[in-house]
Amino acid sequence: MARLDRYMLSQFLLLFGFFALVLVALFWINRAVLLFDRLIGDGQSALVFLEFTALGLPKLILTVLPIATFAGAAYVTNRMSSESELTVLQSTGSGPWRLARPVFVYGLCVAGMMSVLSHFLVPMAQGQLSQRETEISQNVTARLLTEGTFLHPGENVTFYTRLIDTDGVLRDVFLSDRRNPDEGVIYTAAEAYLVRNGEGTTLIMVDGLAQRLNRDTKRLATAKFRDFSFDISALVSKSAGRRISVPNRTTPAFLTSWDQLSEDSGDSLGTIAEEFHSRFAQPLFCVVAAMVGFSTLLLGGFSRFGVWREVVIAFGLLIAIDGFRGALVDEVLTDPSNWPLMYMPVLVGTILVVAMLSVASRPSLLRRRRRGAAA
Known part of the structure; x- marks a missing residue:
């Protein structure tokens, strides 16, 4: 990996860690207050509260990773643009496609983290959390x-x-x-x-x-x-024979017959298909989030006032793509054969990134557009 790639990748990962820590802390405080009031009000100890908090962290981290990925890519790109670093790099012959390489690697790094969470850590934590909630609900003495x-x-x-x-x-x-x-x-x-x-x-x-x-x-x-x-x-009813739902199972459990899995868990085939493919689509969406944040800001060029307009546009694009994904989930839940729709937002985001990088690689087109806007 070239020195430029290592420099940009280190900046992306540093800011990603910062934004992830801040977002997790904000969401955790909001949920911890409600959880503390519910558990302590039911007569549970502080150790039970800490246990429930720890078991809920993997899912919380999984939720904020795409946002932190986009925030890290947008912030670093904005800083490099405002400090003329991108201008210097482009003047030395580094085109948009070359500059996007460390951003792509950065997205892959976050996607790897998210894959471990979605395939193993989150299902295991949610399964343990569901079991502990059942035990707590059956603890009549505490209630x-x-x-x-x-x-x-x-x-x-x-x-x-x-x-x-x-x-x-x-x-x-x-x-x-x-x-x-x-x-x-x-x-x-x-x-x-x-x-x-x-x-x-x-x-x-x-x-x-x-x-x-x-x-x-x-x-x-x-x-x-x-x-x-x-x-x-x-x-209180006993927990014997309690079914383990599909979200509480690790991905290797999906490699068996889905009909048998549906019978054991009580979930429909559509729920199984949506859960299985979302665990692959969500990490890919992190790559798209990083590339959208970078490529959109790259179109803004250099400005003494920064590229905050492009930041807002990039964030709007990301919200639109994610909202598009939410609309497709119902189709998969209704008909499991529609599972390719789960990857449609990633495909749309990829096409959008390729189009923006292609436009950014043609500076003459951008100059004509800016002159026309100024006129």
Whole structure:
């Protein structure tokens, strides 16, 4: 690799790392606040919050990589243009195609990072995250240890406790069980305890009252009790036999029969086709993002005021191409045989880049266009 290529590639990667770090931090703070409020509000520890945050980072990084790729390419190109570096390089015989070579290598480097994320790290992290969310949702003990709030640990079940002592005693407990359509039962107790019994959990209520309403006869029966045990293990369904969805599987899992994969995961063939081909199309889109940012700014030429107009145009082109990709996803979900449409935005972006570089390689055409605009 020539010294010019190494210089430009190092600048691109340096600015890419900066923009990626900033964007990930911004998105992470926004999501972390909501996640912290939800988990801590449900009685989870700070370690669970850190675990969920770490498992969500790969997908977050995957989302911001194309934006950081474009931002790095546009910023470096703008700086080199404003400092006349591009003008000097072009005057020494380096044409647009030659200058685009390190940009293409830069896009390939980011595409390689994104491929590792999309094919392996993100599915593995999402699969682990889904499993942990299921475990958290089935942790009835944690869901009941929230004082002063009416909670719904299961369908047609309401739980409330006024106060939780430091030794774990629940004061002034209210439990409404409406799972039986023929009758509803309300338990109130002065205090209660949560007791683990193997894999199950039992709520022991002391000095309370049970009120049973028969909906057919409209009769209410009450009974006082000194102590009463209520098995709350059945409030949440078990996770045995839980299906692993397609987004939570690594790419080698797609190399089997898709019909069998659809049966095992419960997802349609269109979902499988869209997920599989998007993992290849997204890294290629990073190459297009880098080339669009460079080639559009290259058309602007040298200006003491910079090429911010071209930056806005390049960003608009990138948004349009990405929006075009979103419109094609529905076609693939409906008919899996339309999977080539997933690569259409990459093809459109490539044609656009080739056209802009071809125009930039003809300076006489650009000068006539500028003179016409000035006139």
